Amino acid sequence: MTPELRISAVRRFPFRWLAWLWILLVLGLGGGLGVLSYRLAFQEALRVSSPLLTGEKPPSSSGASFDHPVAIPEWTGRERVNILILGIDQREGEPGPWRTDTIMIATLDPVGLSAGLLSIPRDLWVTIPGFGENRINTAHFLGDAYGYPGGGIALAQETIRYNFGIPIAYYVRVNFTAFEKAIDLLGGIDLCVPESIDDPHYPDAHYGYEPFHLDAGCQHLDGRTALKYARTRATRGGDFDRMRRQQEVIRAVRERVLRLNMLPALIARAPALWETLKDGIRTNLTLEEMIALARLAARIPDEKIRMVTIGPSMTRPYTTPDGAEVLVRIPEKVREALADLFGPQLPRLEARVAVQNGTLRPGLATRVADSLRGLGAEIVEIGNADRFDYPETQILVRPGAQEAGRQVAGWLGLPPTAIREVQDLRCACDLLIRLGADFPER
Structure with a gap:
């Protein structure tokens, strides 16, 4: 998507707005929690704040600014903006590929003036296009390893x-x-730990262990401790607690930036700080795009910023045929949460669907149809297939309905190879789902 930007000349550079620039990107960084915001604040500061660096006329702590014409981009697009945030388990000296330890999606709605953050558990069992079913955190690894x-x-x-x-x-x-460096450059963060954490198997940088303990209560955390707090799964809720703690860290960073007027000092140290952080970040956002999104974020009230996790109410445990303990989605629950967070951008299924049971599992077609109906599909037929020994599930689609077939395959956790185009479906439908013995009912 090509962003729509408009450049406007502003004579007074607002340091309060620069704080929002920082906060916007703090909200969206999951595993990085604030790193990109350093980059943006520092690069923009270098461009517009030479008087501060030379001591000519520094801004006051109240947010006063100096008189220099500054061309500041403005976001004029009307479509929702989604940003994928990945925190990778990159160890010193390793060339990769790496799995993603943190997966989040930040979203901003420029029309409704709202923002959100979605956390996805790394053990979620999904279809990785071209690679079959696997944990979602392996997608990044596989793409790098096999030249996607x-x-x-x-x-x-x-x-x-x-x-x-x-x-x-x-x-x-x-x-x-x-x-770690980003949190330390902020001077650490303050947060209240709801329960004591004792993790004797917290991983170190060399595939060994570095035991981690943190007492319950309100305390100040440096970067190393904050990273351990955000990564450990040694509490009763496992990965769900871990995602909750990551969002707590985001709130703590945001609170620290808002509560302490840190930007003038940080800007003065911009070149050295960016040199410290740059090797750990990769993004396709340009400086102008980030500034424009920050201006957009400045207009969003706190009560319209939401944080959501795909948690235990939206998933169920599942043991794969290879014995791996993973999580699978409850499609209608996930769909409901995503629609609430991302709004009407999520595509509805514009197709008529028939479901046939080609197995000996009683009621399978009805259960699948009910699930699809909860996702917004129009079910026009439920029944049995012409026989009950189909080994594989197939999604038969009429010409022109391939995209709808891919959408249903994604909902049901089926690979793209399950989709087959058929000239005559012999039903008043666009898609015919013929359930086979391999259908992963979980």
């Missing part, structure tokens, strides 16, 4: 689109070293 066009980031984006219907134009990838 655009690499691991592109395959992670396509995996999100295929399984959730969320189109993503932008990405930010951050490693853990950059995260």
Whole structure:
């Protein structure tokens, strides 16, 4: 997607707005939690704040500014903006590929003036296009390892689109070293730990263990401790607690930036700070796009910023045929949460669907039809197939309905190879789902 930007000349550079620039990107960085916002604040500061650096006329702590004409981009697009945030488990000296330890999607609605953040559990069992079923955190690894066009980031984006219907134009990838440094450059963060954490098997940088303990209560965390707090799964809720803690860290960073007027000092140190952080970040957002999005974020009230996790009410545990313990989606629950967070951009199924049971499992077609109906599909027929020994599930589509077939395959956790075009479906439908023995009812 090509962003719509308009450049406007502003004579007074508002440091309060620069704080919003920082906060916007803090909200969206998951594993990086604030790194990209450093980059943006520093690069923009270098461009417009030479008087501060030379000592000519520094701004006051109240947000006063100096008189220099500054061309500041403005976001004029009306479509929702989605940004994929990946925190990678990159260890020192390793060339990769890497799995993603953190997966989040930040979203901004420029028309409704709202924003949100979605956390996705890394053990979620999904279809990775071209690679079959696997944990969602392997998409980035597989894309880099096997030369997927655009690499691991592109395959992670396509995996999100295929399984959730969320189109993503932008990405930010951050490693853990950059995260630690970013928190330390803020002077640490303050948060209240709801329960004591004791993790004797917290991983170190060399595939060993670095035991981690943190007492319950309100305290100040440096970058290293904040990273451990955001990564550990050694509490009763496992990965669900871990996602909640990551969002707590986001709130803590945001609170620190708002509460302390830190920007003048940080801007003065901009060149050295960016040099410290730059190796840990990769993004396709340009400086102008980030500034424009920050101006948009400045107009969004706090009560219209939401944080959502795909949690235990939207998933169920599942053991794969290979014995791996993973999570699978409850499609209608996930769909409801995504529609609430992302709004009407999520595509509805514009197709008529028939479901046939080609197995000996009683009521299978009805259960699948009910699930699809809860996702907004129009079910026109439920019944049995012409026989009950079909080994494989197929989605038979009429010519021109391939996209609807891919959408249903994503909802049901079926690979793209399950879709087959048929000239005559012999029903008043656009898609015929013929359930076979391999259908993954979980």
